[in-house]
Amino acid sequence: MAQVEKEYYKMNDGMLWEERPADADEYIWRYSKNPLFDMSKDKHFWHICNSAAAIVDGKYIGVFRCEDKTGAPDLYLGKSEDGAKWNLETTPIVFYNRDGSRFTYPYAYDPRLIKLEDAYYVVFCADIEGPSIYTAKTTDFKYFEMLPNNFLPFNRNGVLFPEKINGKYLMLSRPSDTGNTPFGNIYLSESPDLVYWGNHKLLMKNFHANNYWERIKIGAGPAPIKTDEGWILIYHGVQSTCNGLVYSFGVAVLDLNDPSKVKYRARRYLMSPEVGYDYETTGFTPNVLFPCSALVDSEGRVSIYYGAADTNMALAFTTVDKLLEFAKKFN
Numbered sequence: 228m229a230q231v232e233k234e235y236y237k238m239n240d241g242m243l244w245e246e247r248p249a250d251a252d253e254y255i256w257r258y259s260k261n262p263l264f265d266m267s268k269d270k271h272f273w274h275i276c277n278s279a280a281a282i283v284d285g286k287y288i289g290v291f292r293c294e295d296k297t298g299a300p301d302l303y304l305g306k307s308e309d310g311a312k313w314n315l316e317t318t319p320i321v322f323y324n325r326d327g328s329r330f331t332y333p334y335a336y337d338p339r340l341i342k343l344e345d346a347y348y349v350v351f352c353a354d355i356e357g358p359s360i361y362t363a364k365t366t367d368f369k370y371f372e373m374l375p376n377n378f379l380p381f382n383r384n385g386v387l388f389p390e391k392i393n394g395k396y397l398m399l400s401r402p403s404d405t406g407n408t409p410f411g412n413i414y415l416s417e418s419p420d421l422v423y424w425g426n427h428k429l430l431m432k433n434f435h436a437n438n439y440w441e442r443i444k445i446g447a448g449p450a451p452i453k454t455d456e457g458w459i460l461i462y463h464g465v466q467s468t469c470n471g472l473v474y475s476f477g478v479a480v481l482d483l484n485d486p487s488k489v490k491y492r493a494r495r496y497l498m499s500p501e502v503g504y505d506y507e508t509t510g511f512t513p514n515v516l517f518p519c520s521a522l523v524d525s526e527g528r529v530s531i532y533y534g535a536a537d538t539n540m541a542l543a544f545t546t547v548d549k550l551l552e553f554a555k556k557f558n
């Protein structure tokens with residue numbers, strides 16, 4: 228059995244997780260009560276999707292990407308006792324620059340939430356002069372301080388590693404264009420201080436080994452999961468069809484001490500929008516699974532929060548062992 232550092236993940240002990248039903252896929256299974264929100268009854272939001280959760284002092288907290296009934300995507304704080312039923316604030320999170328002024332943007336989306344040292348970081352995409360990656364730091368989920376702008380436009384899917392490696396902070400990102408980018412590879416960048424970023428390296432390209440599910444583009448999903456066999460990276464991959472794009476997600480494993488090395492990369496998707504799960508195949512943008520966070524407990528159980536069809540949130544479960552086995556077996 229692969230080992231996760233128990234200290235590292237014990238903050239998530241007691242998290243919502245279900246055993247695999249006998250008839251489910253061997254490697255990943257959906258939460259029995261998906262999706263998480265009843266959007267038909269939501270008085271405030273049109274969509275709630277592509278959101279990230281954490282457990283802080285035994286309580287769930289999340290940064291949600293929501294669109295209110297103006298249609299504008301923004302980031303909202305949510306709280307939950309059980310990880311399934313969430314109470315969301317109805318006014319967006321306010322982010323402040325270091326000089327105390329308010330950080331403003333036309334719209335923001337696709338947050339990741341990463342615990343790093345003594346703080347939590349929200350890494351998100353804001354469209355200011357085209358989409359780019361922005362990072363805010365919080366220790367109390369009340370005050371969110373922006374780090375100075377750290378990536379050049381155009382870029383999306385920024386994800387921080389949850390610790391420094393060889394003395395450097397690491398960020399994954401996906402350079403893009405201003406629209407529904409028809410290309411996209413994952414890059415790894417490093418920084419001594421979370422402000423100055425450099426030594427950018429191409430980490431993973433789309434259409435690896437002729438994998439059609441990731442033919443058009445790929446982007447990092449949740450913060451990488453640390454195990455003794457390497458960093459598990461869950462990432463989304465996009466395929467084009469006559470009826471639009473299909474977003475699935477897959478698994479790679481990066482070297483523990485040098486994450487610029489990909490040890491394994493599964494050729495098949497781990498999860499794709501599937502017939503029988505209407506919340507994935509129908510909605511604002513049908514056939515989109517967009518994972519933004521993966522909680523891991525000290526026993527190596529994993530719960531993945533993913534956006535479904537740009538409309539709702541859903542959960543899927545697996546384990547660290549199953550993810551590693553999947554990446555190796557289908558490498």
Ligand code: BMA
Nearest residue numbers: 277336337407512515517537
């Ligand atoms: C991407 C992002 C995501 C979205 C996806 C599918 O470009 O904008 O927020 O889920 O497209 O529409």
